[in-house]
Every structure is written in structure tokens, then in C-alpha cells.
Amino acid sequence: MRAAVMHEQGAPSVLRIEEVPVPECRPNEVLLKVGACGVSYHDVVERNGTYQRGVHFPMIIGNEVAGTVVTTGGLVTTLKAGDRVCCKPFQVCGMCRRCRNGMETACTKRRGVRGGYAEFVTITEEALVRIPDSVSFEQACMLGASTGVALNAVRDVAKVQIGENVLVTGASGGLGIPTIEIARAAGATVIAVTRVASKRDSLLEIGAHHVVVAPDGKDFSEEVKALTNGDGVEVVVDNVGSRVFTPSFRSLAVGGRYAFVGQLFREDISINPARIFFKRAHFIGVGSVRRDQLEDAVKLVAAGTIHPRVAKVLPLESAAEAHAMVEAGEVVGRVVLRP
Ligand SMILES: [Zn+2]
Incomplete structure (x- = not known):
């Protein structure tokens, strides 16, 4: 598959389009065909070196993913091939004391979502929320982190x-x-x-x-x-x-x-x-977004109460250009990549 791969942090040009293997789905994960991936300021600081947590190379960034389920791991029970979904920007254990007390955003095993700048990505079932056909991937991708x-x-x-x-x-x-x-x-x-x-x-x-x-x-x-x-x-x-x-x-x-x-x-x-x-x-x-809040955000968009602003849709090959735009603060609304 094609992906925007980083081998180092730095200027937007460190995002290089390469051919890499499709990731393998673990039992609690879902393989998604990426429909759209938002480019956020979080992505910018993860790329330019301001953000260092969990950075290792080669790295494919992108945590605002919406797409279609291709296959599901053996433990996945709530999603099936063909479902349209969007994601929270992180994955949690669902078992720790914080997860059990409405504080999943501070889960002791919290792990950021990455890998959205690619044709396919694997994400845990827990981090995904189904979206109706009336909500586009371009809108849905920003519903978690934004x-x-x-x-x-x-x-x-x-x-x-x-x-x-x-x-x-x-x-x-x-x-x-x-x-x-x-x-x-x-x-x-x-x-x-x-x-x-x-x-x-x-x-x-x-x-x-x-x-x-x-x-x-x-x-x-x-x-x-x-x-x-x-x-x-x-x-x-x-x-x-x-x-x-x-x-x-x-x-x-x-x-x-x-x-x-x-x-x-x-x-x-x-x-x-x-x-x-x-x-x-x-x-x-305020710390990020819980799963139930993301479900509510999807409902508010489907009902027409909230209108996610897509500023520009670009192909994956334009990831570097997208980063330059977001870093410069030129746009009102999300810049979205469509692999
Ligand atoms: Zn937890």
C-alpha cells in the first residue's frame, strides 16, 4: 500500500510517499481502508519535532481517520466488513480503574492512534464509532480529535x-x-x-x-x-x-x-x-474525547446541528503541502488527506 512515511522529524518534506506492507490486524483490531485522514496541528508538532512521545521510525502519523472496515480480528464483535467508521485519537484498555470511572481519556495504557496517512490502517475496535451514510469520510475524520x-x-x-x-x-x-x-x-x-x-x-x-x-x-x-x-x-x-x-x-x-x-x-x-x-x-x-462523546458528536453532525468544516481535500501525495498549510495557519477548517 502507499503511505506517507517519516524516517526522521523535520520540515514537511520528511513526509515521503513509499510502498509499505498492509498492516496486520491483531485480534482486537480492525483493518480499515482509509477514506479520509485529517491533518491537525498535533500532526504538525509530531512531524516537526516539538512532540516526542512514542516517536520511533519509520513512522506513519495520522490519528483522525475515517474509513471502511475491511477485515476484523477474531475478538471483534461490534463491527463487520463494510461498516463505515471514524475514530478517537487514542486507544484504551477498557479495564483499568480510570476506564471504569468515566476517565478513559486518562487510561493508564492509553496509546495514540497513528497510521492514518496510508491506504490502510489497523485500529482497536474500542476506538472506533460507526457513522451513517449521510456523514462523509471528510467530515467524519475530524469528529474525534476536533x-x-x-x-x-x-x-x-x-x-x-x-x-x-x-x-x-x-x-x-x-x-x-x-x-x-x-x-x-x-x-x-x-x-x-x-x-x-x-x-x-x-x-x-x-x-x-x-x-x-x-x-x-x-x-x-x-x-x-x-x-x-x-x-x-x-x-x-x-x-x-x-x-x-x-x-x-x-x-x-x-x-x-x-x-x-x-x-x-x-x-x-x-x-x-x-x-x-x-x-x-x-x-x-479538558482532556481529549471519550467514546460516548464521539458517538454524540456523530449524532449531532447527522442531525445537522454541527457542520464540520472541510477547508481542503488533498491526495495523500500532497501530505507535505497539507502540513505547510496547517503549520502556517492559513486555513479555516480542516485540511483532509484522501489516500
Ligand atoms: Zn484503561
């Missing part, structure tokens, strides 16, 4: 309520876009923060009620306060991390919830603890 994580953040961690104000950082990114849609669907007023003015119109079209344009380092909190009668927002969903932390925290209302979803840079934040208790603030960490 839409599902946003659903976890907005609905289940930050517990956004109708009538609340929600600030979304990194608004035009892979997590920001579904966060806007889901928060709006939950009845919130959504304030999107983006670095570039050219993305304002598309963010309004996606569902943001207000767009705040702020380059890194700019304090946008006064603008947010002005949009919220001086009170600030009840919820921050922060997909960026350190570079926007201070103005985002200043934008938070008294008693508000600050949900940390992403951290794009290797740096720390600094805050005087008194500011946290004076504000009665809640800091909460």
Missing part, C-alpha cells in the same frame, strides 16, 4: 448553560470552530478571539456572535468586558494557552469557569493566586 473534544469541553467540562457568555480562543483553529458551533447550539453568546482580521467574516458565519481580533500579546479584555456589560464571560474555552492566558483570565467574570484545552507553545503561565480567589475562578482541564 468536534468530540469541543463537545467534551463545552458540554461536559465547562457545562455551558443557555444565556451564558463564552470566550473561545484560537477560534479559527480545528478546536475553535466546533467550540463556537457547540457553544452557540447550547444557547450561549459566543465571543471568538482570533489573531487576524481576515478571519472575522468566516467566524461570524460559523456562528460567533462577536469576533475580537487580537495579535498575540494584546490585552483584549476591555473589549470583552464591553461586550458583556462590564461583567466578563462566564466561560473561557482556551485552545491556545500561555500566549492568551492573561487577557483571557482578565475577561473571565467573577465565579467563571476557565477551561484549558490547548497549549501550543512550550512555556509557562504566571499568575498571582490572589487573583484566582478574588475572582472565585474555577480552573478546569
Whole structure:
């Protein structure tokens, strides 16, 4: 089969198209014919060397997979050849204490999905969720790492309520876009923060009620306060991390919830603890997506409540080009590879 294989980390050109054997299916795994694989910022840092966990060569990256079941291992009971599926970005044991307590995203044996930049990939049954014919592979591939994580953040961690104000950082990114849609669907007023003015119109079209344009380092909190009668927002969903932390925290209302979803840079934040208790603030960490949340994300897309944004579909041979686009932050929506 054809695959984009990495023999080292580095520039996009390290993704080289090669002929490799079709992977063998273990008893608890399913062999998928890849219909589409999303290109995320996670892929970019796994390729450029920022991300080091579990990296070994040769390596085929790609954890946003949707495709068709070709064969199933002997222990697989819920899927059969021909089923259309999408995946969580990681696989778990299903047996440990965390898996048994609704914390599967922190499973002690958690293993990232890889291998989506290829014609075929094997993934454990547990990490796969069936999709209806009405949901395309191009849309479905991003439901785990993107839409599902946003659903976890907005609905289940930050517990956004109708009538609340929600600030979304990194608004035009892979997590920001579904966060806007889901928060709006939950009845919130959504304030999107983006670095570039050219993305304002598309963010309004996606569902943001207000767009705040702020380059890194700019304090946008006064603008947010002005949009919220001086009170600030009840919820921050922060997909960026350190570079926007201070103005985002200043934008938070008294008693508000600050949900940390992403951290794009290797740096720390600094805050005087008194500011946290004076504000009665809640800091909460969002970790990936559970299987049931991915199932719910599929339902929301099938029902037309959420519309995953596909920015560009490219052949596998254009993996390097896709990475350059995503790394430059040029696109609104997912860049998707179709092997
Ligand atoms: Zn486990």
C-alpha cells in the first residue's frame, strides 16, 4: 500500500510517499481502508519535532481517520466488513480503574492512534464509532480529535448553560470552530478571539456572535468586558494557552469557569493566586474525547446541528503541502488527506 512515511522529524518534506506492507490486524483490531485522514496541528508538532512521545521510525502519523472496515480480528464483535467508521485519537484498555470511572481519556495504557496517512490502517475496535451514510469520510475524520473534544469541553467540562457568555480562543483553529458551533447550539453568546482580521467574516458565519481580533500579546479584555456589560464571560474555552492566558483570565467574570484545552507553545503561565480567589475562578482541564462523546458528536453532525468544516481535500501525495498549510495557519477548517 502507499503511505506517507517519516524516517526522521523535520520540515514537511520528511513526509515521503513509499510502498509499505498492509498492516496486520491483531485480534482486537480492525483493518480499515482509509477514506479520509485529517491533518491537525498535533500532526504538525509530531512531524516537526516539538512532540516526542512514542516517536520511533519509520513512522506513519495520522490519528483522525475515517474509513471502511475491511477485515476484523477474531475478538471483534461490534463491527463487520463494510461498516463505515471514524475514530478517537487514542486507544484504551477498557479495564483499568480510570476506564471504569468515566476517565478513559486518562487510561493508564492509553496509546495514540497513528497510521492514518496510508491506504490502510489497523485500529482497536474500542476506538472506533460507526457513522451513517449521510456523514462523509471528510467530515467524519475530524469528529474525534476536533468536534468530540469541543463537545467534551463545552458540554461536559465547562457545562455551558443557555444565556451564558463564552470566550473561545484560537477560534479559527480545528478546536475553535466546533467550540463556537457547540457553544452557540447550547444557547450561549459566543465571543471568538482570533489573531487576524481576515478571519472575522468566516467566524461570524460559523456562528460567533462577536469576533475580537487580537495579535498575540494584546490585552483584549476591555473589549470583552464591553461586550458583556462590564461583567466578563462566564466561560473561557482556551485552545491556545500561555500566549492568551492573561487577557483571557482578565475577561473571565467573577465565579467563571476557565477551561484549558490547548497549549501550543512550550512555556509557562504566571499568575498571582490572589487573583484566582478574588475572582472565585474555577480552573478546569479538558482532556481529549471519550467514546460516548464521539458517538454524540456523530449524532449531532447527522442531525445537522454541527457542520464540520472541510477547508481542503488533498491526495495523500500532497501530505507535505497539507502540513505547510496547517503549520502556517492559513486555513479555516480542516485540511483532509484522501489516500
Ligand atoms: Zn484503561
